[in-house]
Amino acid sequence: MPEGTFCNRTPIQSEKALKRLLEDTGGKTYYQEMKALEVDRDLLWGTIQKTLKSRLRTWLGICAHCGMCADSCFLYRISKRDPRQVPAYKIQSTLGEIVRRKGNVDNAFMHMAMETAWAKCTCCNRCGLYCPHGIDMGVMFGYLRGLLYQQGFVPWELKIGAGMHRVYRAQMDVTDKDFVETFEWMVEEYEEDYPGLTVPVDKQEADILYTVNAREVKHYPEDLAEAAILFHLAGEDWTVPSSGWEQTSLAMFAGDWEACKLQVQSVYGAMERLKPKRMVGTECGHAHRATVVEGPYWAGRPDGRPPVRSIHYVEWLAEALRTGKLRIDPEKRIRVPVTIQDSCNYIRNHGLKEITREIISHIVAPGYFREMSPNREHNYCCGGGGGFNGIGLYRPQRNQALITKRDQLLATGAEMVIAPCHNCWDAIRDLVEEFHVPIKWSFLKPLLIKMVQVPEHLRPENS
């Protein structure tokens, strides 16, 4: 059997196909079929010849095999320093080998490569900071994922995730209608506490276009309300698009570049339609990476920027606190030892390290903030990045991977960790459960809601 009915080289294109694949619970049949999936070697080698440019070729060629990258990788450190977890080894034995063999690899090899690409690397890019030649294995694994996806060797959940983006332009089965209705409903819930609270949909030329993570719509609608409240209290002129509101990209984790492009084009489409002054995205790391950092390139924008200036939630929040649009009640600042998780996707990969500290200086009473070690752009991945959190097949490896963050958190002695990233937040929640770590975790928005001062004219009448 060259290709299976579930596991094959064709991306999910329709709702019907998506539902069928979802019905294959846990991907049982899918992974069974993968064992017989043939490698299209001509396609593989053809793709490499077209897309493996000098940057990646040189990286593979000049690697000094010095092993300086070993210690930089958290997965190496928590695997009892298993040499097979050395970043350079992981990439040389997969992508390097495919290139050396000119694409002439078999099914067993592709299985090994798949496990390496998704269970032994979260694309956190930390190793790239520790290589003297500046070789970034995270980038190379991203490329390898693309090759594997094209051949159908991709974890079940990510094939589905990429399919979701293709079908719904969202990482979950949340339609445009669901989004608008949920947002409006959540805002209604809070209207009494915050008179005048609304969610302006499709407003032209607003100051801020707000985009979210579909998970918020489906599982954490409170988050939408909190965003609305904070914009409201800050007196912002904001809006959400009725379509093109999803900022995340499981397609990026899957290596489905075509779906990546479709997804960001929907957001850029909203920007072009509504012409806001700027876009603010929710507290999500990979969503920011996808839409703001990498997305412009998928969409073919030569300036490498989205159509309007786009910022992460922490940038907006820091600005609102700095300019006094939002004021904190000093009495209500955090007064327990607290630390912050620096998300790879916008700290290491978008330089926002000082912005988050600025927020801390406003919301934490002096003396209570604890830095993690290491921190800022040298922070370790939470353990669940790059799609790792969501892959059932690699759950044991993912749980093991949480050890690094667990130990970092314990070493701070903090009672709370602020995690302004959905993925990190999930990973921390899981590590608290898995290892019974006595620590609370939170996004910024719920913390802010508790401590922000409500201006006189925005208070309910009876108070």
Added chain:
Amino acid sequence: MYEFLAGPMFILSLCVFFVGLLVRAIWYVRGLHWQMDRVAYGMYPGPGIKGAARSIGYWLLPFGTYGWRAQPFMTVAFFLLHLGAVLIPLFLLGHTLVLKAATGIALPAMPARIADFLSWAAVIGIAMLALRRIALPEVRILTSAYDYFILLVTAAPFITGLVARYHAGDYAFWLSLHMFFGEVLLILAPFTKLSHIILFFMSRAQIGMDYGIKRGGINGKGMAW
């Protein structure tokens, strides 16, 4: 023998070395692709140059980066080898004389004591790097015969040069052997991972531009390498 190695063969190896490395550099730049690499190289020259310069500069500084500081043994080995590997071929008195005779180009020469020191340092550096390869599992798994071959190709001119220098053994023989190995190194450089002599700068400039232009350089102080 001396005439041949110091004359036509010397010129030939210099040509292969410089033209070869130049071609590799040009290929590298030509093979960069803003959309495939996802870096708008040409659009932001300021942040791009700044990012590239920081990325190269910090890594040329002993203990200048988190990476170097995390691996002191490696750092010492690396700089012991590389100070000699870069300065000796260029500024050793013997070398400047051969170069002048063959091409007319005159480079300043360093004092003999410094040359001796750098040469021994390089040999020690190479020995340390070899030791690391044998001792550390995380380096061993990456190591193949090719890596030892490159270490050997690098060590050979240093060792034979030193033997000749101290007149241990037949001077003419060792000098000829030394010149032969020196030229082997020059000729192999563009075709092996020794091409890093130029590609190190290319690769580091690229990742520096990547961080400077795309991954946040514009947002703050820049990467703390």
